[in-house]
Amino acid sequence: MHYPRHEFPIKEMDFVRAGEASLQVKKILREMKAENDLVRRATIACYEAEINAVVYGRDGVMSLEVDDEGIYIYVEDKGDGIPDIEQAMMEGFSTATEEIREMGFGAGMGLPNIMKNADEFTISSAVGEGTRLKIIFRSGWTTEEA
Amino acid sequence: MIKSNSESGTSLRHVVKILNAEVLTGEEPLDQTVQHVECTDLMSQVLAFIKSGNLLLTGLTNIQVVNTADISGLIGVVFVRGRSPSKEVIAKAKEVGLPLFLTSYSMYEAAGHLYLNGLPGSTE
Ligand SMILES: Nc1ncnc2c1ncn2[C@@H]1O[C@H](COP(=O)(O)OP(=O)(O)OP(=O)(O)O)[C@@H](O)[C@H]1O
Ligand SMILES: [Mg+2]
Numbered sequence: 001m002h003y004p005r006h007e008f009p010i011k012e013m014d015f016v017r018a019g020e021a022s023l024q025v026k027k028i029l030r031e032m033k034a035e036n037d038l039v040r041r042a043t044i045a046c047y048e049a050e051i052n053a054v055v056y057g058r059d060g061v062m063s064l065e066v067d068d069e070g071i072y073i074y075v076e077d078k079g080d081g082i083p084d085i086e087q088a089m090m091e092g093f094s095t096a097t098e099e100i101r102e103m104g105f106g107a108g109m110g111l112p113n114i115m116k117n118a119d120e121f122t123i124s125s126a127v128g129e130g131t132r133l134k135i136i137f138r139s140g141w142t143t144e145e146a
Numbered sequence: 147m148i149k150s151n152s153e154s155g156t157s158l159r160h161v162v163k164i165l166n167a168e169v170l171t172g173e174e175p176l177d178q179t180v181q182h183v184e185c186t187d188l189m190s191q192v193l194a195f196i197k198s199g200n201l202l203l204t205g206l207t208n209i210q211v212v213n214t215a216d217i218s219g220l221i222g223v224v225f226v227r228g229r230s231p232s233k234e235v236i237a238k239a240k241e242v243g244l245p246l247f248l249t250s251y252s253m254y255e256a257a258g259h260l261y262l263n264g265l266p267g268s269t270e
Contacts, residue, residue: 016234019213026217036219043217044193051189051210104206104214109190116194 022046038140155179
């Protein structure tokens with residue numbers, strides 16, 4: 001079975017369109033008849049990653065790949081990067097500005113929530129260059145033809 | 147303690163009545179049952195802890211509230227203190243089939259009224 005790869009651009013500080021990439025992923029997973037809980041977990045993780053890319057990244061891209069074994073989501077941005085990933089992963093740690101907090105973000109819960117929802121999560125980052133997330137879902141994933 | 151409806155939940159229609167709320171999204175079917183209510187202005191808290199099927203009370207009105215509620219599978223969103231979201235936000239909610247409500251009660255008052263009418267929080 002052939003699965004196409006999808007790419008969605010993410011715009012820096014575009015709070016009106018933020019979330020669109022994740023909603024596209026949701027739509028595609030729905031169309032592939034993924035079960036509800038899996039769609040929810042994947043979309044929540046995508047959305048947290050997308051908001052981070054909007055807020056801290058300087059433009060980014062979300063890509064979706066699927067095969068018989070799982071769902072693979074990559075979120076890359078060209079932002080300032082994360083100096084201390086261990087610290088960033090801690091619940092409650094946030095460098096969000098007042099403007100971002102007023103929008104309802106900046107609780108320092110996004111990255112831990114991605115970790116919680118994903119079956120595999122890796123994050124790599126270089127200061128001054130950007131950040132790359134790899135988020136994988138396997139449990140609950142069955143292809144129709146299987 | 148009044149717990150009349152906690153087992154069966156309360157319909158959205160009843161919530162509208164309790165909160166004297168305006169239905170911003172128009173002719174939605176309001177028969178779905180609310181099991182639990184959550185109050186927060188933190189979207190990540192919604193995404194991390196709130197179960198699908200819950201009702202959210204919030205003071206924020208931006209479009210990310212609708213996206214967050216949609217992605218989390220919430221049953222509806224109540225905007226408190228009479229602060230209504232923009233037309234664009236309401237249009238987005240209609241598009242995804244998320245009922246939006248507006249009440250003039252504060253978050254505390256709205257929550258209190260719902261609690262007294264038998265709607266428990268999610269830790270109960
Ligand atoms: N793509 C990114 N580029 C640069 N820094 C990032 C990126 N993603 C996260 N960070 C850093 O890690 C911190 C923690 O991120 P996390 O998503 O957990 O919380 P938050 O975005 O601050 O708040 P919340 O997600 O709860 O709204 C951020 O405040 C930021 O400093
Ligand atoms: Mg975040």
